[in-house]
Amino acid sequence: MANERVVSIFEGLLEKTKELIEEKQITHEEYREFCLWFDQLGRSGEIPLFMDVFFETHVLRGMYGDLPGTEPSLLGPYYIEGEPELQEPLTLPQRPDEKGEVLFFTGHVKSIDGSSLGNTDICMWQADADGEYSHFADGIPEYNLRGRFKTDDQGRFTIKTVIPAPYQIPTGGPTGIFLKHIDSHPNRPAHLHLIIDAEGHDKLITQVFFEGDPWLETDVADGVRDSLITKLEKQDDHTVGTIEFALRPL
Ligand code: MBD
Ligand code: FE
Numbered sequence: 001m002a003n004e005r006v007v008s009i010f011e012g013l014l015e016k017t018k019e020l021i022e023e024k025q026i027t028h029e030e031y032r033e034f035c036l037w038f039d040q041l042g043r044s045g046e047i048p049l050f051m052d053v054f055f056e057t058h059v060l061r062g063m064y065g066d067l068p069g070t071e072p073s074l075l076g077p078y079y080i081e082g083e084p085e086l087q088e089p090l091t092l093p094q095r096p097d098e099k100g101e102v103l104f105f106t107g108h109v110k111s112i113d114g115s116s117l118g119n120t121d122i123c124m125w126q127a128d129a130d131g132e133y134s135h136f137a138d139g140i141p142e143y144n145l146r147g148r149f150k151t152d153d154q155g156r157f158t159i160k161t162v163i164p165a166p167y168q169i170p171t172g173g174p175t176g177i178f179l180k181h182i183d184s185h186p187n188r189p190a191h192l193h194l195i196i197d198a199e200g201h202d203k204l205i206t207q208v209f210f211e212g213d214p215w216l217e218t219d220v221a222d223g224v225r226d227s228l229i230t231k232l233e234k235q236d237d238h239t240v241g242t243i244e245f246a247l248r249p250l
Helices: 004-023 028-044 047-054 056-064 174-181
Strands: 102-111 121-126 146-150 156-162 191-197 204-210 239-247
Touching (some): 047 056, 047 174, 121 156, 146 156, 191 239, 204 239
Parallel strands (some): 102 239
Antiparallel strands (some): 102 156, 121 146, 121 191, 191 204
16 A cells, blocks of 8 residues: 555645645634635535646646647546547537537647658547536536547548637636635636547647637636647638647657
8 A cells, every 4th residue: 555656745745735834824713714615625526626727737747848749738627538429521519509609620630750640539628609518517418519530541630619718717616716815817718628649659638729819828727838829710601720739659
């Protein structure tokens, strides 16, 4: 049971917390208030949200630093397995009257040496035009705006979807209360989630953002990376966004 790494991490967590308590001379009243808030965080079901907003980015920076290739970004709390497998022509599952601007999202998956990676598996999920994710908000059909598909044999794909709204962390819950305490806004820039799994390459869990989004510079979850921003181009009745992904060989 005594795994050295687990022991050292858990001990470190205790040490840093104890240090903080003494350094800030936290009062008994403050301590009791924190206990209540922490209990609420658990009861509310927001622990995955809280963790991913404040800590996941640091795990990624530690793991990937400045390795070459498209930068990973947050998996976030809203991925669920079992999404439907899509066939050409690719359309992310959506309601007949799905709100929002139609987006044709195009990608090209390559290895970092520039060679195309054909027949690559991609999972994609996103919020709708109200900033809500299916399975995490009432009244949205199962697997809405979630799907998996393969690129063509040149590593290319085009999928029809809608432009998601920026995501706002629920402000009434314990995570929202915490954000108020640290004087932070609750917003993430609009984003698409992708998991790109090409043979012989490190699986890329990432997100795609849109140039000009008002929250790019101050994403509350710090998930934005330069290589993940695409410029949207408006055409007649829809919008087009394109991005290249460069994957690292294993
Ligand atoms: C999200 O939609 C998200 O992607 C992350 C990382 C955190 C909170 C909400
Ligand atoms: Fe998200």
